[in-house]
Amino acid sequence: MCRWLAYQGEPLRPSTIVLDAKHSIVAQSLDSPLGAETVNGDGFGFGWYPVADADVAGPRHPSVFRSIEPAWNDQNLREISRAVLSPLFFAHVRAALGPPIQQTNCHPFRHDEWLFMHNGGIAQFDMLRRDLALAVDPGLYPLIQGTTDSEVLFHLALTYGLADDPIAAVGAAVRRVEELGHAAGVPFPMQGTLAVSDGTTLWAFRYSSQGRSRTLFHSADIPTLRAMYPDAERLSLFGDHAQVVVSEPLNDVPGIFHEVGESTVAVLDPDGYHHRPFLDAA
Amino acid sequence: MCRWLAYQGEPLRPSTIVLDAKHSIVAQSLDSPLGAETVNGDGFGFGWYPVADADVAGPRHPSVFRSIEPAWNDQNLREISRAVLSPLFFAHVRAALGPPIQQTNCHPFRHDEWLFMHNGGIAQFDMLRRDLALAVDPGLYPLIQGTTDSEVLFHLALTYGLADDPIAAVGAAVRRVEELGHAAGVPFPMQGTLAVSDGTTLWAFRYSSQGRSRTLFHSADIPTLRAMYPDAERLSLFGDHAQVVVSEPLNDVPGIFHEVGESTVAVLDPDGYHHRPFLDAA
């Protein structure tokens, strides 16, 4: 239903992968070979954390630029993704199935230093919407600004302690969605890939109730790629710790993008990439 | 927070009062002398019922055009309000205080053959929002598309039987808002003027918990005005049954617009204008 990309590593000009890659996220907005929908033209969002400042302790507050225009011809996205440098950023292009096209329905969503985005959906969301809203902490409820399933899911994860244990909290949120869905007779309530970050670590989840999730890929590490492709000039744009998680490969070059498995959470942090099982789809 | 206008009478080119009057609703979007806010530039909406067709029985379904642009320079509003003829239409210009500027937050709202719009607000809506949403009939809850207090109020009125008894239903909705507000320590929860129609009759409410409501005016009847101003060519644009309810007078000519009192519901139908008390502000 959407496509997304998340980067973690040395500060990078986001346009490098948001605009300039062969299958950049902007290219995917117009033509997404692996997408559930080919066209993802119903708005987009770009969220980025600032470069760390040695003098400023504590969490880094992300900025978000969102628009209801298709990404492929948006001039402002070109300007902003070329103007900033960021060590961790999210980009998302939307294919709206139900909730209307408005900035408040564009990903990523933000809460304090947290960013969140989602590709997929909660099945029969209209029917479950009220129950899901009631499951959100009443203190968080007024912070919901749009009308997507994804934003409710984010606030469920916040309700279940995202700030303390992101993997457990997202797991509890997904389980709650499944409980409420099953109670309402929905066989496979949850579908999708999720990205969450606090500005330092990036968690990417691939999971669906049916065990048939939207695609998700992560990049091989840069030193390995340099050894594989010593003549690839484009690799010089990236630092040794650059890593990406993305709905589909940014190019067709073998060995660069590896699939993230079903029911898996990928963790990207300054120590690199690792993953572990996430819930159990059975 | 907003300005609105509603017309009932012989089929009229809406541009006559939406665009061309001295203080037309479009002029009020840029400069509203009596408004709580001078500028109402945060989107607008125009809803209209079709001309009755003798061959088609039953309720007439209204159309709605909404935009997040300011009304004053919107070219499409000019086109549409000049192209259609309508015996009953609503126009609304918004000054957003909290909920974001998006089409789903633009008035009028629609449910089946009903249109609804509002100027004013529910005090401390963020705090009350969850309780108000829970008070809406669960079957109606998924139909809420935006995030305004006004749309929730509409769905509360639907919950309390708008289709059967509009005055009683709006009264019950307002009382529910006041109950929930008072329970949360809000002294004056309700403020505003409301318009509701089923395509034949137009109900306009002026009420606030504090008894200090937004302004509301209705037009004198056209034959009386013709007698008062025999040389006024502009009056020839209107049929004998044309009548308007509006947040502030459309011109400065004495005798044309009369204030609707506090705690009053005005009823405009093919028999003309009458009004009666609505709730009790004490």
Place this chain on the structure above:
Amino acid sequence: MCRWLAYQGEPLRPSTIVLDAKHSIVAQSLDSPLGAETVNGDGFGFGWYPVADADVAGPRHPSVFRSIEPAWNDQNLREISRAVLSPLFFAHVRAALGPPIQQTNCHPFRHDEWLFMHNGGIAQFDMLRRDLALAVDPGLYPLIQGTTDSEVLFHLALTYGLADDPIAAVGAAVRRVEELGHAAGVPFPMQGTLAVSDGTTLWAFRYSSQGRSRTLFHSADIPTLRAMYPDAERLSLFGDHAQVVVSEPLNDVPGIFHEVGESTVAVLDPDGYHHRPFLDAA
């Protein structure tokens, strides 16, 4: 670069073919099987003439609704195309190749009672733009509101007498484009299909300098189709004189849509469909 549709016949609810056909123009905005571009999501326009009024002589002034949003999810287009009745209307979905996405670059363009729209382009328009602008009548030049090749072409046709002899004027405009293009070294300056109307007659041109024009189809006449498909309920929506010209067939049913030839102008008027050669591509 775009897709368009024009209807002439008994007054019709435009949504019938703009929204509800299998390959409606809105469906083509998202997926256009025969288009030079698959996606036509860079804004759209809808222009319609009012139903004739026996009491009003003279030309009928068309209305135009234009938007920079993709057509496929635009709520206002749904509302308006369902609300109006029109005996002659244009719909256009845009795939922008150069000129920016803004309402003034959305088709159809209007001048007095004339509407104009275009699929295709003037090759190397940036290079030719100044020469083309200078070829426009200085009195018409200030009326150009956008920055497309198509709008300049329309104003060239107006310069060459569109109101007096549409076919000759469009022919002269195209020849002027070709002269200026050839002088600047552009081998094949003109490409496209054009629709022009005065509210009574609809002229549709298919022509390119290279003789390889964008596709264009016209519908078979309704009585013939009723004989071919006696059980087709959908045909009952159309009057006996309904006829359509469109960039690609609105459905896959054999015999309904016939190709308009290269270097041809199709004329649709109350007497039906006929065509004749237009210029010579050799």
Place this chain on the structure above:
Amino acid sequence: MCRWLAYQGEPLRPSTIVLDAKHSIVAQSLDSPLGAETVNGDGFGFGWYPVADADVAGPRHPSVFRSIEPAWNDQNLREISRAVLSPLFFAHVRAALGPPIQQTNCHPFRHDEWLFMHNGGIAQFDMLRRDLALAVDPGLYPLIQGTTDSEVLFHLALTYGLADDPIAAVGAAVRRVEELGHAAGVPFPMQGTLAVSDGTTLWAFRYSSQGRSRTLFHSADIPTLRAMYPDAERLSLFGDHAQVVVSEPLNDVPGIFHEVGESTVAVLDPDGYHHRPFLDAA
């Protein structure tokens, strides 16, 4: 017709004066006490140069964010003006009198490393538009993307050598406007205040053919202000070389903003503020 602000000095978070000042440029978009129009809600633009990088020689390329929404409620402007740091930036809010509201008509305009913005107008621009366009260097003509008088004026200044001698080039452009205007019988063709920068120096012009120009102010130097207002915490946000030119004062505190005289060009560079006569209005 508009309001603008330009900053030159130590790298600053633009939100400090774009959003957070009492009469910030965003506040002026909704209510401009000294403006020719009170409301400047017809789009806005924000252009900024990056912080200098000691390793990168040559001119610094500015970025531009433009929107057709009113500035006062635009969430993206809030995000971006808080996210970036810039030693030189422009902000502009528009009140459209003629040319339509579209991003290509929003200031600032850009050419290579140059930014340009304008408050005011060319009188009877529609009549002069063709002559003015012809006066632009044919090589620059295709770069004009919108339809404002201001953008044509910028391209005239580029035609007359803006990159070599900005003051002489703007002077020649204004004189050309006056010549063409006078030839067409326009008594006072030029009106306005202009800002131009190459990323290091900021030139601000106040001039009108009639000698009755739009208002323009520059800020006093910060060390002087610190001495005048030793308790003003807000001054600590600014470096010693911070300086602003703006259509009207950003606050009501005496001594902070000084009027730029009629027929004057103000020059703000790392050496501070100075000014000299510009043309002669007599």
